[in-house]
């Protein structure tokens with residue numbers, strides 16, 4: 718089964734909590750990641766305080782991008798870290814300890830080695846990508862669907878696919894065994910709004 722993993726847009730408008738609620742109510746959505754690359758500490762805490770209850774009250778996990786300590790402090794369900802973030806926070810083993818029983822997701826780009834290492838050290842999921850061209854971020858790597866097939870046949874730890882995923886190109890990722898599809902643009906930039914964006918994935922994930 719493949720589930721939707723929603724990542725927030727890079728900048729949040731004043732009504733974003735309502736937009737998030739509408740998107741989640743159009744679900745199922747398994748997880749929300751707050752990803753604000755340009756926010757300062759205060760803005761980040763305000764966003765967490767406003768959005769975390771929207772997700773958690775609906776039984777949707779709320780993860781924070783990049784900052785495991787803040788995730789713990791603010792009651793998030795876990796954190797997602799990239800390879801540079803791991804280095805900045807003292808390495809994977811240390812981050813695992815900081816998060817204790819909370820969820821830890823790790824960016825592994827297109828690397829089987831990084832994914833094995835992450836799983837061995839207690840990651841709760843590994844993320845591969847970018848699978849398709851994306852305007853949301855300049856990706857460090859392009860990944861092939863075969864890495865999802867290889868991983869899902871070999872390993873128990875769930876895998877996330879990310880990068881340019883839309884309802885129109887999701888099928889090969891689902892077929893190859895992705896446990897989650899992580900999406901930004903296809904939901905938040907959907908012409909009929911985010912709820913329609915989430916609904917559009919339903920048929921692909923069934």
Ligand SMILES: Cc1ncc(COP(=O)(O)OP(=O)(O)O)c(N)n1
Nearest residue numbers: 782797798799800824844877879899
């Ligand atoms: C689910 C998921 N996968 C990958 C990423 C990318 O993380 P990272 O490489 O640290 O890049 P930034 O998101 O921090 O720009 C992600 N955030 N979520």
Ligand SMILES: Cc1ncsc1CCOP(=O)(O)O
Nearest residue numbers: 847851853880881900901902
């Ligand atoms: C954060 C991130 N990491 C690799 S691609 C990407 C952006 C995904 O956004 P979109 O779904 O809009 O392509």
Ligand SMILES: [Mg+2]
Nearest residue numbers: 783798799802
């Ligand atoms: Mg990061």
